[in-house]
Amino acid sequence: MALRVGVIGGGQLARMMIAPAVELGIDIRVLAEDEGMSAQLAATAVGDYRDLETVRRFAADVDVITFDHEHVPQEVLRALVADGVRVHPGPDALRFAQDKLDMRARLTELDVPQPDWARVADAAQLQAFLDAHGGRGVVKTPRGGYDGKGVRVVSDAAEAADWFADVPAGDALLVEELVPFVRELAQQIARRPSGELAAYPVVETVQKDGVCAEVIAPAPGVDAEHAAQAERIGRVIADGLGVTGMLAVELFQTADGRILVNELAMRPHNSGHWSQDGAVTGQFEQHLRAVADLPLGETTPLKDWSVMINILGGPAEAGMLDRVPAALAASPHAKVHTYGKTPRPGRKVGHVNAAGADLDTVLSQARASAAAFA
Amino acid sequence: MALRVGVIGGGQLARMMIAPAVELGIDIRVLAEDEGMSAQLAATAVGDYRDLETVRRFAADVDVITFDHEHVPQEVLRALVADGVRVHPGPDALRFAQDKLDMRARLTELDVPQPDWARVADAAQLQAFLDAHGGRGVVKTPRGGYDGKGVRVVSDAAEAADWFADVPAGDALLVEELVPFVRELAQQIARRPSGELAAYPVVETVQKDGVCAEVIAPAPGVDAEHAAQAERIGRVIADGLGVTGMLAVELFQTADGRILVNELAMRPHNSGHWSQDGAVTGQFEQHLRAVADLPLGETTPLKDWSVMINILGGPAEAGMLDRVPAALAASPHAKVHTYGKTPRPGRKVGHVNAAGADLDTVLSQARASAAAFA
Numbered sequence: 001m002a003l004r005v006g007v008i009g010g011g012q013l014a015r016m017m018i019a020p021a022v023e024l025g026i027d028i029r030v031l032a033e034d035e036g037m038s039a040q041l042a043a044t045a046v047g048d049y050r051d052l053e054t055v056r057r058f059a060a061d062v063d064v065i066t067f068d069h070e071h072v073p074q075e076v077l078r079a080l081v082a083d084g085v086r087v088h089p090g091p092d093a094l095r096f097a098q099d100k101l102d103m104r105a106r107l108t109e110l111d112v113p114q115p116d117w118a119r120v121a122d123a124a125q126l127q128a129f130l131d132a133h134g135g136r137g138v139v140k141t142p143r144g145g146y147d148g149k150g151v152r153v154v155s156d157a158a159e160a161a162d163w164f165a166d167v168p169a170g171d172a173l174l175v176e177e178l179v180p181f182v183r184e185l186a187q188q189i190a191r192r193p194s195g196e197l198a199a200y201p202v203v204e205t206v207q208k209d210g211v212c213a214e215v216i217a218p219a220p221g222v223d224a225e226h227a228a229q230a231e232r233i234g235r236v237i238a239d240g241l242g243v244t245g246m247l248a249v250e251l252f253q254t255a256d257g258r259i260l261v262n263e264l265a266m267r268p269h270n271s272g273h274w275s276q277d278g279a280v281t282g283q284f285e286q287h288l289r290a291v292a293d294l295p296l297g298e299t300t301p302l303k304d305w306s307v308m309i310n311i312l313g314g315p316a317e318a319g320m321l322d323r324v325p326a327a328l329a330a331s332p333h334a335k336v337h338t339y340g341k342t343p344r345p346g347r348k349v350g351h352v353n354a355a356g357a358d359l360d361t362v363l364s365q366a367r368a369s370a371a372a373f374a
Numbered sequence: 375m376a377l378r379v380g381v382i383g384g385g386q387l388a389r390m391m392i393a394p395a396v397e398l399g400i401d402i403r404v405l406a407e408d409e410g411m412s413a414q415l416a417a418t419a420v421g422d423y424r425d426l427e428t429v430r431r432f433a434a435d436v437d438v439i440t441f442d443h444e445h446v447p448q449e450v451l452r453a454l455v456a457d458g459v460r461v462h463p464g465p466d467a468l469r470f471a472q473d474k475l476d477m478r479a480r481l482t483e484l485d486v487p488q489p490d491w492a493r494v495a496d497a498a499q500l501q502a503f504l505d506a507h508g509g510r511g512v513v514k515t516p517r518g519g520y521d522g523k524g525v526r527v528v529s530d531a532a533e534a535a536d537w538f539a540d541v542p543a544g545d546a547l548l549v550e551e552l553v554p555f556v557r558e559l560a561q562q563i564a565r566r567p568s569g570e571l572a573a574y575p576v577v578e579t580v581q582k583d584g585v586c587a588e589v590i591a592p593a594p595g596v597d598a599e600h601a602a603q604a605e606r607i608g609r610v611i612a613d614g615l616g617v618t619g620m621l622a623v624e625l626f627q628t629a630d631g632r633i634l635v636n637e638l639a640m641r642p643h644n645s646g647h648w649s650q651d652g653a654v655t656g657q658f659e660q661h662l663r664a665v666a667d668l669p670l671g672e673t674t675p676l677k678d679w680s681v682m683i684n685i686l687g688g689p690a691e692a693g694m695l696d697r698v699p700a701a702l703a704a705s706p707h708a709k710v711h712t713y714g715k716t717p718r719p720g721r722k723v724g725h726v727n728a729a730g731a732d733l734d735t736v737l738s739q740a741r742a743s744a745a746a747f748a
Contacts, residue, residue, distance in 0.1 A: 002714070003695055019393035022415065025698055025712030025724075041396065041415065280707055295703040302676050302729075321377055324399055329669040333654055338399030340376070350399075355676075 002027040003292055006058055008049050009068025010037035012339035012348075013268050013284075016276070018042050020285035026292065030068075031058040038339045039068070052076050059085045066245055066291040067267055070097045088193065088244035088291035089266045096241050097266045100174050101142040107261055110240040112233055114261040115252070116177040123164055126175055127157035133177045139163065140174045151210075153178060179260055181252035185219050186271035189234035189247050190286045190296055197238060198286065198296040200279065202230035205250070205271045211348070215308040217274045217301060220359065229259050237264065246287040248272060270310070270351075275299070277335040277353040278306025303355035307362050309370040311350040313343030326372035327352070333362075334369035349373070376401040377666055380432055382423050383442025384411035386713035386722075387642050387658075390650070392416050394659035400666065404442075405432040412713045413442070426450050433459045440619055440665040441641055444471045462567065462618035462665035463640045470615045471640040474548050475516040481635055484614040486607055488635040489626070490551040497538055500549055501531035507551045513537065514548040525584075527552060553634055555626035559593050560645035562657060563608035563621050564664040564673075571612060572660065572670040574653065576604035579624070579645045585722070589682040591648045591675060594733065603633050611638065620661040622646060644684070644725075649673070651709040651727040652680025677729035681736050683744040685724040687717025700746035701726070707736075708743035723747070 003026050007014040010032025018041055021028035031054070032043040044061075047054035049072050056079070059065050064086045077091035089097075096103040104117045116133060120126040130137050139160045141150040154160055163173060184207060188200035204219035205212050218227070230251060238247050241264075248269030250262040272283035281289075281297025289296050314323075323343075327336050331354070338350040350373070354366040377400050381388040384406025392415055395402035405428070406417040418435075421428035423446050430453070433439050438460045451465035463471075470477040478491045490507060494500040504511050513534045515524040528534055537547060558581060562574040578593035579586050592601070604625060612621050615638075622643030624636040646657035655663075655671025663670050688697075697717075701710050705728070712724040724747070728740040 001695060015396060018396055018415075022389060022392055022714075023709070023711050024702075025695075025714060041392075280709075289702065294699050295706065297702070298706040300707075321375060321399075325668050328398075328663065328671070332669065332672040333674075335397070335654075337397050340396075340399060 003064070004029060004062040005288060005292060006031065006062030006065045007039070007042070007068055008055065008058070008065060008072055009033065010039040010043055011068045012038040012341075014039035014042070014068040015339060016268065016273075016284045016337070017288055020282065020288055024285070024288060024294075026288055028288075029058075029062055031055065038341060040340065050076065052079050055080065056083065059083070064088060064291050066287070067094075070094055070266060074098070086193075090242070090244065093242045093244065094266055097264050099142050100140055100263075101172065103264060104174060104176075106241060107237070110236055112236055112240075112261055113259060115179045118175050119172045120175050121167070121172040123157040123161060126154075126160055126164075126173070129175045130155070130157060136178045138176045138178055140176065142172070142174050179252045179262075180254060181260075182255050183219075183253050184262070185222070185230060185251040185253055185259065186215070186269070187230045187234040187249040187251060188269065188272040188275070188283060189231070189238050189249070190245065190283075190290045190299075191238040191243050191247065192290050192296060193244050193293045195239075196296055197235055198281075198299050199231045199234055200272065200275060200283070200299045201301060202227050202251070203271055203274065209346075211310070211312075211346075212270045213310055214363075215271050215274050216359065216363075217278060217306040217308075226253070226257070226259060233259065233261060237261070245291045246272065246283050270308075270348075273337070273351050274306040274308040274353055274355075276337065278302055278355040301355070303362075304357050305359040305362050306353065306355040307359070307366045309352045309366045310348050311338075311352060311370050311373045313341070313345060313347040313349040314374050323373045327369045330368040330372045331365040333365045336369060343373070377438070378403060378436040379662060379666060380405065380436030380439045381413070381416070381442055382429065382432070382439060382446055383407065384413040384417055385442045386412045386715075388413035388416070388442040389713060390642065390647075390658045390711070391662055394656065394662055398659070398662060398668070400662055402662075403432075403436055405429065412715060414714065424450065426453050429454065430457065433457070438462060438665050440661070441468075444468055444640060448472070460567075464616070464618065467616045467618065468640055471638050473516045474514055474637075475546065477638055478548060478550075480615060481611070484610055486610055486614075486635055487633060489553045492549050493546045494549050495541070495546040497531040497535060500528075500534055500538075500547070503549045504529070504531060510552045512550045512552055514550065516546070516548050553626045553636075554628060555634075556629050557593075557627050558636070559596070559604060559625040559627055559633065560589070560643070561604045561608040561623040561625060562643065562646040562649070562673075563605070563612050563623070564619065564657075564660040564670055565612040565617050565621065566664050566670060567618050567667045569613075570670055571609055572655075572673050573605045573608055574646065574649060574657070574673045575675060576601050576625070577645055577648065583720075585684070585686075585720075586644045587684055588737075589645050589648050590733065590737075591652055591680040591682075600627070600631070600633060607633065607635060611635070619665045620646065620657050644682075644722075647711070647725050648680040648682040648727055648729075650711065652676055652729040675729070677736075678731050679733040679736050680727065680729040681733070681740045683726045683740045684722055685712075685726060685744050685747045687715070687719060687721040687723040688748050697747045701743045704742040704746045705739040707739045710743060717747070 015038040201218035276282040389412040575592035650656040
C-alpha cells in the first residue's frame with residue numbers, strides 16, 4: 001500500500017506535485033474546486049474546501065493532507081487536526097500565511113528584519129503612520145491578498161477610505177513602509193515535521209505589473225553574507241512559525257544592503273519553479289517529502305544558472321495546443337511546463353525553465369520559448 | 375483541447391510517460407492490461423491489447439497511439455492504420471522489434487555491423503552453424519523473447535531440440551555467433567515522423583543474470599570514433615526501419631573494438647532511464663515529443679556522469695512503503711523512481727538515478743539508495 005497524500009485545491013501547484021508523487025510511489029489525491037482543473041489527472045473529489053464535511057470526507061481516505069493554496073479556513077483545518085488527520089502545514093503555521101497582521105506581529109517577535117508596519121483601525125491611525133514614513137505607505141488587507149490584489153500604495157489616508165469602510169468592527173488594515181528596494185529576492189526552504197530543514201539558494205524575482213515574470217537562481221551578484229542572511233531568515237521563520245512543507249519567503253533588497261521580509265507562502269511557490277529542472281530536488285518533490293515526513297533531498301543547483309519565465313496567456317481563441325510546438329521549436333534546451341488552463345490575456349498558463357553555465361544564454365533560451373505563447 | 379496520446383500497455387514505461395505528458399500539456403490515456411498496474415493513474419481503459427475491437431475503441435478517443443511494449447499483434451496495428459489512426463512506431467517498423475529474424479535480415483540489408491547469424495529450421499542447420507562458429511552459438515526464438523527469456527547458449531544442436539519441436543511448420547529459429555564481447559553498450563535515439571533525429575550519448579549497460587542492473591552514461595572510456603560509430607548505427611537503424619519514437623539499440627563491444635548490434639527496442643528502454651534526471655530531455659519526454667511529431671529536445675547530459683541502478687524487489691511481505699524512506703535517507707542526492715509494483719525477489723520495482731562530476735561518487739550514491747530496497 002502506498003502512502004496517500006491528499007492535496008486540497010486543484011490548481012497548478014497540485015498539478016506539479018503529480019510527477020514527483022508518481023516517482024516516489026505516493027498515491028496523490030486531489031480535492032479540486034471544479035471539474036477540469038489543472039490537477040484533474042489526480043482529482044479524486046470535487047467540492048468546496050470551505051465546507052468541513054466535504055474536506056472531512058476527502059481526508060478520511062488519505063494519510064496526510066496538504067495544500068495547493070492557503071485558503072482553507074482555520075476552523076476546517078482545526079477540525080481535521082482534532083480528527084487526528086496529519087495536516088501539513090498545520091493551522092498554527094498556516095494562520096501566519098492567512099493573516100498578514102498576525103505574520104508581521106510574529107516576525108517582530110522573532111526579530112526578523114522587515115519593513116516598518118502598523119495595525120491601523122482607521123484613517124487617522126493610517127495618516128499618522130504615513131506622516132511618520134515620508135507621507136507614503138503600502139496598505140494591505142490582512143487576508144485574501146494575492147499577486148498584487150489587496151495591496152495599495154497610498155500617499156493619503158483618504159485613499160484607503162473604501163477599504164476602511166469594509167473592515168469589520170474590531171478588525172484593522174495593515175500598513176507597511178514603502179521600502180526603497182533595488183530588487184526582490186525569494187528564499188525557499190523545506191521543513192519536515194521532525195524538524196529537518198533544507199534551504200535552496202536565494203533567487204531574484206522580477207515582477208511585472210505586480211506579477212512574478214522571471215526568476216533567476218541563484219540571485220545574481222548576491223554575496224555570501226547576504227545569501228547566508230536570506231537563508232537564516234528562512235530558517236528562523238520555518239522554525240519559528242512551525243512550517244511543514246515548502247516555505248517561500250519573498251524579500252526586498254535595499255540600496256543600503258538590507259534584506260527585509262515582504263510576504264510568505266507556505267507551499268511550493270512560483271519563485272521556486274526553477275528547481276524542477278534546475279536543482280537536484282525540485283520544490284514539488286521536496287514539498288511531498290516534507291509533508292510526508294520523508295528525508296529531504298539535496299537542494300544543490302544542477303547548473304551555474306537557472307531561470308524561470310512565466311507564460312502569460314494570449315488571446316483565448318488560439319489554444320495552447322498550437323503554441324506548444326512553437327515553444328519547443330524555439331529552444332530545444334528549454335523545459336516547458338503547462339498548467340492545463342485555457343489561455344486568456346495576463347493569465348499564468350505555464351512557465352519555462354532553462355539552466356546552464358551562461359546566464360544570458362539560458363535567459364534567451366527560456367524567453368524565446370515563452371514568447372511563443374504570447 | 376489538448377493533444378491526446380494513447381499508450382497501449384500499463385507498465386512502468388507508460389507510467390513514466392505521465393510526468394512529461396503533464397508538463398507538455400498532453401492528455402495521456404492508457405489501455406492497461408489490468409486494474410492496479412504501474413500506469414494506473416492515467417489508465418482510462420482496461421482490456422486485452424490483442425483484441426482488435428478493444429484497441430479500436432481505445433484508439434477512437436485519442437490522436438496518436440504509442441506503446442509500453444512491442445507485443446501488439448501486426449493485424450491489430452495494421453487495422454488501426456487502415457482506420458486512419460496515427461500509430462507510432464507503426465507496424466512496418468515494429469515488425470522488426472517483434473521478429474528477430476526479420477530484424478537480422480533487415481540489418482544485413484542496411485549493412486549494419488552485427489553478429490554472424492542464420493535462420494535455422496532444424497537441428498542439422500543449427501549444428502552446421504555451430505560447427506562453423508567454434509562449436510557454440512546463441513539460439514533465440516524469433517518472437518516473444520524478453521530479458522534473457524527465449525535466449526539459450528548452446529554447444530550442441532540437441533540442446534535446442536525442445537524449441538525446434540515447438541517451431542511451427544515453415545518457421546525457424548535464429549542462431550547468432552557467441553560474440554566475445556568485453557562489455558555491452560546501448561544507443562538511444564529518437565525519430566519523429568517528419569524525420570528529425572536526436573541521439574543520446576552511447577551508454578554502458580551492466581547485466582546481471584540476463585537483466586540490466588546498472589547503466590553508466592556516457593559509456594566510460596568510449597573514444598570519439600566509437601561514440602560516433604554507435605550513433606551512426608542508431609541513425610541508420612532509425613531511418614532504415616522507419617522508427618518513430620524512441621529507439622534503443624543494444625550493442626556488444628568486442629576486444630578488437632568492433633561494435634555489433636545485439637537487440638532493438640522501439641520504445642523508452644531501461645538503458646535510457648538515466649536521461650530522466652541526467653539529460654536536458656529525458657527519454658520519456660522525448661518519446662512523447664517524437665510520437666506526437668513535436669520538435670525534439672536537447673539530449674545533452676546535465677553532468678559529466680549519470681548512472682542508473684535498477685531496484686529489484688526483495689521479499690514481498692515488506693512493502694515499498696517502508697523502503698522508500700530508507701532509500702531517500704541513504705542518499706539525499708539520488709533520484710528514486712518507483713513503479714507501483716508489489717515487490718518480489720528479482721522483480722524490477724523501480725530504479726535510482728544519480729548524476730555528478732565524479733563517477734565513483736554517483737555510483738555509490740545510487741547504489742546506496744537502491745540497496746535500501748533489497
